[in-house]
Amino acid sequence: MTDLHELAAKQVALGETYGLPAADPVNEPMIRHWLDAMGDRNPVYLDKGVAPPAMAQVWTMPGVGRGAKERSPVDEIMAALNDQGFTGVVATNCEQTYHRYARLGDVLTPATRFSGLAGPKRTALGEGYFATWNVTWYDQAGEPVAEMLFRVLKFRPKEKRRPYPLKPAVNQDTGFFWDGVRQGELRIQSCADCGELRHPPGPVCPSCRSANRTHVVASGEGTVYSYVVHHNPPVPGRETPFVVAVVELPEGVRIVGNIVDCPPEEVGIGMSLRATFRAMDDELILPMWAPREP
Template identity: 85%
Template sequence: MTDEELRELAAKQAALGEVRGAPGADPVNAPMIRHWLDAMGDSNPVYLERGVAPPAMAQVWTMPGVRPRDKVRSPADDLMAALDGQGYTGVVATNCEQVYHRYARLGERLTPATRFSGLAGPKRTALGEGYFVTWNVTWYDEADEPVAEMMFRVLKFRPVPARRQAEPYPLRPAVNADTAFFWEGVRQGELRIQSCADCGELRHPPGPVCPVCRSTNRTHVVARGEGTVFSYVVHHHPPVPGRETPFVVAVVELPEGVRIVGNVVDCPPEAVRIGMPLRATYRAMDDELILPMWAPREP
């Protein structure tokens, strides 16, 4: 399929307008809200007290799951499949704009409707040549009133062929005034956590302002380098430049009271579990870059 044919397919999908999907398998319900609040660490009691769902849960009610039931193909599906067929198998989210009209209420069954918005490319990016794909999803209640909207944009790219270890690792972290102390610590084999120089509050990821006292005075502490698996995913697809799949990405809870995201290594993906004790390890990805990762430790 040529670039022109891809653009023609994009125009055809956009002309379909808004396509309704299948209603959520379950209505908005308290157990799911409770689980979501627990997973996100959100202790706000207003949702369950008022019988409403957190706005950011809009996708939760209509996600198809691992074994989707009768799925209605959205206008974006055919285009994404066509890009896969042309070798643009890599995907990375670029941005998501969200609009919330009101809270979803207990007992409501939401229905998603997808509208394909645009295709831009081919463009050369740091990850490789690719296309930017944009679509919009609106969730409606049974009275056909919109509850929430989200605009998604992803980059579908051709992964760069695997490089020799001697070459620069392709996925390099952004280093700025807020994060430089962290990466300097990694080079020295330290796991540094930013703290407020005034009230002592720890925070990660690092930022310019304390979320508690709003102070801009910053310092850091050196963590013990131990933690436990709070949550994790096993990444199988799409391919990631410089990595072999499958690999585990975990949210690691530190005893210091913050959470950090990192890869779990030296352990088969199927052996990873919630609560698994971990220790920090530091791996050289090329001649310059060292990344903190996590390996199993004895409890």
């Protein structure tokens, strides 16, 4: 496997590597297209025969066919990172410096210098490396027109979990409950008029028939009221045997959930439990129950 830092040191040692000159000189039609695309109404460019400075990279973009023949010190580093699984990429810095306007008729040539590789670093996107390089655009006389520092994060994308097949129904009545689960809260619906708690949630209070609803956040404690150990039939996304329990909450309602972190044979009526929240895939979190420590 390629040592990334050794390869980076080799690429840095190459210094500036010149690419191919622009296929076309700086020209008015391309400037006009750029101004239209950017909504730039500044008349100075067409009046004075100069290009917007930010167009520097546009003149030497190689295109698909031409690009296959052109290599830079960055390409080998990018290929090595891809080979080692760092296939994700996101730009983090782009700093441009302008020495003068590019004028109509100028033929620009890019020169790339690889500056360094930092990593591995842990980021929110995943583990990766920060690669930095500089590009300078020279005119036909060899004078610099513009330069750019560019830095990207090449990261190893996190593996996505398979979607959990048993998705709960989320609707206007139950949305508040699942919003709470995502925040690590066990929410119980309550009547906004008489205050009675109810679970499962519903549109109307069974006590006073009010449709005004709110909720309270439960303590997250409970006891086993009853339970079953499921062996068969197989359940998609679950490994049997597993325990499904009716859990009695001190708030006065009961809720159904799986008991985890405990062998099925050790579950018993009256067992003290605490709520725990488990990610089933990249989107779904389910409330479950685990034995409460003495």
